[in-house]
Amino acid sequence: MEGSEISMESGSSAPPETIDLRRELAETHVQDVLDQLDRELVGLAPVKKRIRQIAALLIVDRVRRRMGLESETPTLHMSFTGNPGTGKTTVALRMAQILHKLGYIRKGHLVSVTRDDLVGQYIGHTAPKTKEILKKAMGGVLFIDEAYYLYRQENERDYGQEAIEILLQVMENQREDLVVILAGYAERMDQFFRSNPGFRSRIAHHIDFPDYTDPELMQIAKSMLAAQSYKFSEAGEAAFESYIAARRKQPLFSNARSIRNALDRARLRHANRYFEQDGPVSLDDLMTIDAPDVLASRVFDSHPSEK
Amino acid sequence: MRITQGCFSFLPDLTDDQIRSQAQYIIDKGWAVNLEYTDDPHPRNTYWEMWDLPMFDVKDAAAVMIELDACRKAHGDRFYIRLSGFDASHGWESVRISFIVGRPKTEPGFRLLRQEGPGRRQIYATQAYAADRPEGDRYKS
Amino acid sequence: MSLFDKRLTPTEAPKRGRYSAGVMEYRDMGYWQPDYEPKDTDIIAVFRVTPQDGVDPVEASAAVAGESSTATWTVVWTDRLTACDKYRAKCYRVDPVPNAPGVYFAFIAYELDLFEPGSIANLAASIIGNVFGFKPLKALRLEDMRFPVAYVKTFQGPATGIVVERERLDKFGRPLLGATVKPKLGLSGRNYGRVVYEALKGGLDFTKDDENINSQPFMHWRDRFLYCMEAVNKAQAATGEVKGSYLNITAATMEDMYERAEFAKELGSVIVMIDLVIGYTAIQSMAKWARRNDMILHLHRAGHSTYTRQKNHGVSFRVIAKWMRLAGVDHIHAGTVVGKLEGDPNATRGYYDICREDYNPQNLEHGLFFDQHWASLNKLMPVASGGIHAGQMHQLIDLLGEDVVLQFGGGTIGHPMGIAAGATANRVALEAMIFARNAGRDILQEGPQILEDAAKACTPLKQALDTWKDVSFNYASTDTPDFVPTVTPAE
Ligand SMILES: Nc1ncnc2c1ncn2[C@@H]1O[C@H](COP(=O)(O)OP(=O)(O)O)[C@@H](O)[C@H]1O
Ligand SMILES: [Mg+2]
Numbered sequence: 016m017e018g019s020e021i022s023m024e025s026g027s028s029a030p031p032e033t034i035d036l037r038r039e040l041a042e043t044h045v046q047d048v049l050d051q052l053d054r055e056l057v058g059l060a061p062v063k064k065r066i067r068q069i070a071a072l073l074i075v076d077r078v079r080r081r082m083g084l085e086s087e088t089p090t091l092h093m094s095f096t097g098n099p100g101t102g103k104t105t106v107a108l109r110m111a112q113i114l115h116k117l118g119y120i121r122k123g124h125l126v127s128v129t130r131d132d133l134v135g136q137y138i139g140h141t142a143p144k145t146k147e148i149l150k151k152a153m154g155g156v157l158f159i160d161e162a163y164y165l166y167r168q169e170n171e172r173d174y175g176q177e178a179i180e181i182l183l184q185v186m187e188n189q190r191e192d193l194v195v196i197l198a199g200y201a202e203r204m205d206q207f208f209r210s211n212p213g214f215r216s217r218i219a220h221h222i223d224f225p226d227y228t229d230p231e232l233m234q235i236a237k238s239m240l241a242a243q244s245y246k247f248s249e250a251g252e253a254a255f256e257s258y259i260a261a262r263r264k265q266p267l268f269s270n271a272r273s274i275r276n277a278l279d280r281a282r283l284r285h286a287n288r289y290f291e292q293d294g295p296v297s298l299d300d301l302m303t304i305d306a307p308d309v310l311a312s313r314v315f316d317s318h319p320s321e322k
Numbered sequence: 323m324r325i326t327q328g329c330f331s332f333l334p335d336l337t338d339d340q341i342r343s344q345a346q347y348i349i350d351k352g353w354a355v356n357l358e359y360t361d362d363p364h365p366r367n368t369y370w371e372m373w374d375l376p377m378f379d380v381k382d383a384a385a386v387m388i389e390l391d392a393c394r395k396a397h398g399d400r401f402y403i404r405l406s407g408f409d410a411s412h413g414w415e416s417v418r419i420s421f422i423v424g425r426p427k428t429e430p431g432f433r434l435l436r437q438e439g440p441g442r443r444q445i446y447a448t449q450a451y452a453a454d455r456p457e458g459d460r461y462k463s
Numbered sequence: 464m465s466l467f468d469k470r471l472t473p474t475e476a477p478k479r480g481r482y483s484a485g486v487m488e489y490r491d492m493g494y495w496q497p498d499y500e501p502k503d504t505d506i507i508a509v510f511r512v513t514p515q516d517g518v519d520p521v522e523a524s525a526a527v528a529g530e531s532s533t534a535t536w537t538v539v540w541t542d543r544l545t546a547c548d549k550y551r552a553k554c555y556r557v558d559p560v561p562n563a564p565g566v567y568f569a570f571i572a573y574e575l576d577l578f579e580p581g582s583i584a585n586l587a588a589s590i591i592g593n594v595f596g597f598k599p600l601k602a603l604r605l606e607d608m609r610f611p612v613a614y615v616k617t618f619q620g621p622a623t624g625i626v627v628e629r630e631r632l633d634k635f636g637r638p639l640l641g642a643t644v645k646p647k648l649g650l651s652g653r654n655y656g657r658v659v660y661e662a663l664k665g666g667l668d669f670t671k672d673d674e675n676i677n678s679q680p681f682m683h684w685r686d687r688f689l690y691c692m693e694a695v696n697k698a699q700a701a702t703g704e705v706k707g708s709y710l711n712i713t714a715a716t717m718e719d720m721y722e723r724a725e726f727a728k729e730l731g732s733v734i735v736m737i738d739l740v741i742g743y744t745a746i747q748s749m750a751k752w753a754r755r756n757d758m759i760l761h762l763h764r765a766g767h768s769t770y771t772r773q774k775n776h777g778v779s780f781r782v783i784a785k786w787m788r789l790a791g792v793d794h795i796h797a798g799t800v801v802g803k804l805e806g807d808p809n810a811t812r813g814y815y816d817i818c819r820e821d822y823n824p825q826n827l828e829h830g831l832f833f834d835q836h837w838a839s840l841n842k843l844m845p846v847a848s849g850g851i852h853a854g855q856m857h858q859l860i861d862l863l864g865e866d867v868v869l870q871f872g873g874g875t876i877g878h879p880m881g882i883a884a885g886a887t888a889n890r891v892a893l894e895a896m897i898f899a900r901n902a903g904r905d906i907l908q909e910g911p912q913i914l915e916d917a918a919k920a921c922t923p924l925k926q927a928l929d930t931w932k933d934v935s936f937n938y939a940s941t942d943t944p945d946f947v948p949t950v951t952p953a954e
Contacts, residue, residue, distance in 0.1 A: 124381055154382025192384035331894075332891045333917075407636070415626070420636060
C-alpha cells in the first residue's frame with residue numbers, strides 16, 4: 016500500500032496527533048466511488064448507508080495499520096441478499112472498486128459466477144473448475160449469485176459440497192488475495208447459512224437490498240431512458256406508471272431488471288410504429304416513448320404472461 | 323553443483339514473495355504463466371512435464387502461487403520446477419522469461435562423457451548422474 | 464513534416480532537346496523531379512550532400528541520383544532504347560541540413576526494377592558504387608534507406624533470429640552475456656581454451672574470438688576450435704546450461720570459410736562468427752550456410768568505422784544495420800553508448816530498433832528518416848561490446864533492453880580474482896538488475912544500490928564494483944542525429 020502524506024516516518028518520530036480522515040477519503044478517491052454510487056443508483060438508502068459505514072471502517076483500519084496499531088487483515092467477505100434486480104451485482108462492482116482503492120484487493124475486478132461455473136458433472140471435475148474460477152478472481156472479488164444452489168440438502172454426495180469446501184478454505188486462508196460476495200434471495204440465503212455455518216462465520220458484512228417502490232422504479236426507468244437519449248411523453252409516462260403497478264403483481268417480477276426489459280420492448284414497438292405509418296419523422300419523435308409503445312404490453316392482457 | 327538454467331539461478335533461491343513479484347510482472351505483461359517440472363534437467367531436455375495448462379486468464383499472482391504450492395506438494399524436493407511466461411503476440415510466440423522456482427536438495431550434476439573420435443577429436447555427451455535411476459526415482463535422499 | 468519545411472524551389476524547364484548530343488545538367492536530364500511522389504515500391508535513399516563551392520545543391524543532388532542509377536557524364540542516344548524515364552532515379556527533395564551551412568539532405572527514389580532481388584552487393588554497387596568519388600561533391604554520406612516490403616521479401620533475413628536463438632539456447636528474459644577472449648593475439652590454443660572454460664563456467668553464456676583471430680602462427684584455427692569446444696562442453700556439464708563460443712571462421716577464401724564452418728558444426732558448436740570485412744557477398748553466403756546448418760551467425764562489424772564514423776562522408780551505420788538484417792546475420796555489434804567505442808544514445812537507439820522491431824516508424828530524433836516494414840524478417844540480436852563493466856548494468860539494461868548480448872571482455876578477464884569470478888560478478892549483477900526491474904523498481908535511480916545489495920551475497924561482484932567504479936568514457940560523439948525535438952508550429 017502506498018503511504019500518503021500522513022504516513023509515519025518509520026519508527027523514529029512519534030505518530031502525529033491528528034489525522035484528517037476526510038482527506039484520506041479524498042486521497043484514495045473512495046469518495047468518488049461513493050458519489051458515483053449515489054448518483055447512479057436510485058433509492059437503496061439503507062444499502063448506501065451500509066456501504067459508507069464499511070468504507071469508514073476500512074479507512075480507519077487502514078490508518079490504524081499505518082500508525083502501527085495492532086490489527087490483522089480484516090475479513091471482508093459479504094453477503095448481499097434481496098430479490099432479483101435490486102442492484103446486488105451493480106453494487107458488488109462498485110464495492111470491488113472501493114476495496115481496490117483502499118488497497119484491500121490488488122486488482123479490483125469482479126468475477127461473477129453461478130453454481131454451474133463452479134460445480135462439475137462427474138467425479139474429479141469440480142475441484143479444477145472451482146480452482147480455475149478462484150484463480151481468475153484472485154486479486155479481485157468473486158461474486159457468487161444464488162449461492163444456495165451450491166448446497167443440495169437432499170443429496171449428500173452432490174458435487175457442490177466439494178466446491179463449498181474449497182471456497183471455505185480459500186475464504187479463510189487467502190483473505191488478502193480475494194473477497195467473496197454471496198448473493199441471492201434473503202430467505203434462501205438464511206437457510207443456506209443455517210445449513211453451512213462455516214460460511215456464516217466467514218462473512219463479515221450482510222447487506223439487505225429492499226425491493227424498489229413504484230416511484231423509485233419510475234425514476235429508474237427515466238434514468239435508463241435518459242442514458243440512451245429517450246424520454247417519455249406525458250401519456251407515455253402515465254402508461255408506464257400503470258405498467259409498473261401491473262407488472263409488480265405478476266410472476267417473475269424482478270425490480271429494476273423488469274424495468275430494463277420493459278423499456279427494451281417499448282423501444283422495439285416505438286421503432287416499428289414509425290415504420291408502419293407514412294410521412295416524415297422528427298427528431299423529437301425518435302426520442303419519445305409514447306403510450307401505445309407501453310400499452311401494447313401483454314402485462315395489460317387479461318391472461319397475463321410476460322416473456 | 324547448482325544448475326544455473328533460467329534467469330535467476332545466480333541469485334539466492336527466491337522466496338515466495340520474490341516469486342510472486344516476478345509472476346505478477348509476467349501477468350501484467352499479458353503473458354501466460356506456465357509451471358513445469360522434471361527430474362531430468364539435461365540442458366537439451368526441452369519438454370519438462372506441464373503442471374496443468376498455462377494460466378492465460380489470471381490477473382493476480384496469488385493464482386500462480388496456489389498452483390505452485392500444489393505442484394510443490396506433488397513433486398516437491400525431488401524435482402526441478404520452473405516458472406515461465408509465454409508471449410503469444412506476433413513476432414514472438416515464445417517463452418519470454420523462465421526461471422527455476424524449486425530444485426532437489428542435492429544436485430549431483432552431470433558427467434561429461436568422452437569418446438575418442440578420428441584425429442584428435444572428442445565426441446562429447448552430457449549425462450545427469452541422477453538419470454542413472456529410473457524416472458520418478460531420481461533425487462531421492 | 465515541419466522539420467523539412469525549408470524545401471528548395473524547383474528550377475526552370477530544360478531549354479534544348481533532351482537527347483541532343485553533348486553535356487547537360489543532371490537536373491535537366493530528369494534526375495530532379497520535385498513533384499515526384501515516391502511509390503510504395505520504390506527504394507528510397509537519403510544522402511547528406513556537401514557540394515563543392517559554387518555548385519548548386521539541386522544540381523549536385525540530381526547528379527547523385529544520376530550517378531547512382533542510369534546516367535553518365537554525357538547524353539547517350541542508347542537511353543532511347545530503354546524505358547529510361549522509369550529507370551532514372553529521381554531526386555524529389557533537397558533540404559538544408561539543420562545547423563550545417565552548405566550541407567543538404569537529398570532524397571532520391573529508385574525504381575525497384577533497378578535492383579537484383581536478394582543481393583546486397585548489387586544494392587551497394589548502385590547506391591554507393593561510383594557516386595562517392597564524384598568530383599563536384601566535396602563529400603557525400605548515405606544516411607538512411609527505405610526498402611519496400613516487396614524487396615525485403617527477396618532476402619532470407621537473420622538465419623536464426625532472436626526468438627529461435629533463445630529457444631535453442633534455452634535462455635529467456637535477460638540479456639545474454641559474453642566476453643571476448645583477451646589478449647586479442649598471442650594465446651596458444653590450449654591457453655585460449657582455459658579462458659573460455661573459466662568464463663563460461665563462471666556464468667557467461669558465450670565467449671568470443673576477436674575479429675583478428677583467424678589462423679596465425681601462435682594458434683592455428685583447428686587447434687582453437689578443438690580447445691574451445693572442449694571448454695564449452697566441460698562448462699556445459701559443470702552448469703547444466705547451454706554454452707557457446709563464437710568461432711571466428713573469417714578466412715582468405717570462401718572455400719576456407721566453408722571448411723572452418725563445417726568443422727565448427729562437426730564439433731557441435733552452436734555459433735560461428737564472421738567479420739564485416741569479408742564483404743557482403745561472403746556474408747550472405749555464410750548466412751545461407753548458417754540457415755542450412757542450424758547455426759547462429761555472429762557478425763563483428765570490423766572496419767565499419769572507416770566509413771560510418773564521420774558525419775560528412777561515408778555510409779551511416781544505420782544503413783549497414785539494415786543491410787545486415789536483410790543479408791541474414793544473427794548478431795551484430797551495434798554500440799553500447801556507455802562503453803569505449805563511438806555511440807550517441809539516440810543514434811544507437813535507432814540502430815537497436817532497426818535490429819529488433821518488425822516495424823520502424825520514422826523517428827528523426829533517433830536518426831530514422833523513414834517508416835520501415837520488416838515483413839516478419841527474423842529479429843537480429845544486437846551486441847553491446849567494448850569497455851563496459853558490471854557497475855553499469857542498470858544503465859545498460861535501461862538503454863538497451865533485454866534482447867541484446869552484453870559483452871564484458873576486460874570486465875570479465877580483468878577481474879582481480881580471476882576469469883570465473885569476473886563472469887560470476889557480471890551474471891549476478893545482470894540477474895539482480897533484471898529481477899529488480901521486473902519487481903517494479905526504478906533501476907536507473909536505484910541501480911547502484913541494487914548492485915551493492917547483490918554484492919553482499921557475492922564477493923566477486925563486490926570486487927568488480929570496487930575495481931571499476933570510476934571508469935567511464937565520456938567523449939562527445941562524432942555521429943549524432945541532426946534533429947533535436949522542437950516545438951513544431953501547427954501546419
Ligand atoms: N437503483 C438502481 N438505479 C438504476 N438502475 C438500477 C438500480 N438497481 C438496479 N439497476 C439496474 O437493474 C439491472 C439489474 O441490476 P443488478 O445489479 O443485476 O441486480 P441483481 O444483481 O440484484 O439481480 C441492471 O441493469 C442495473 O443497472
Ligand atoms: Mg444479478
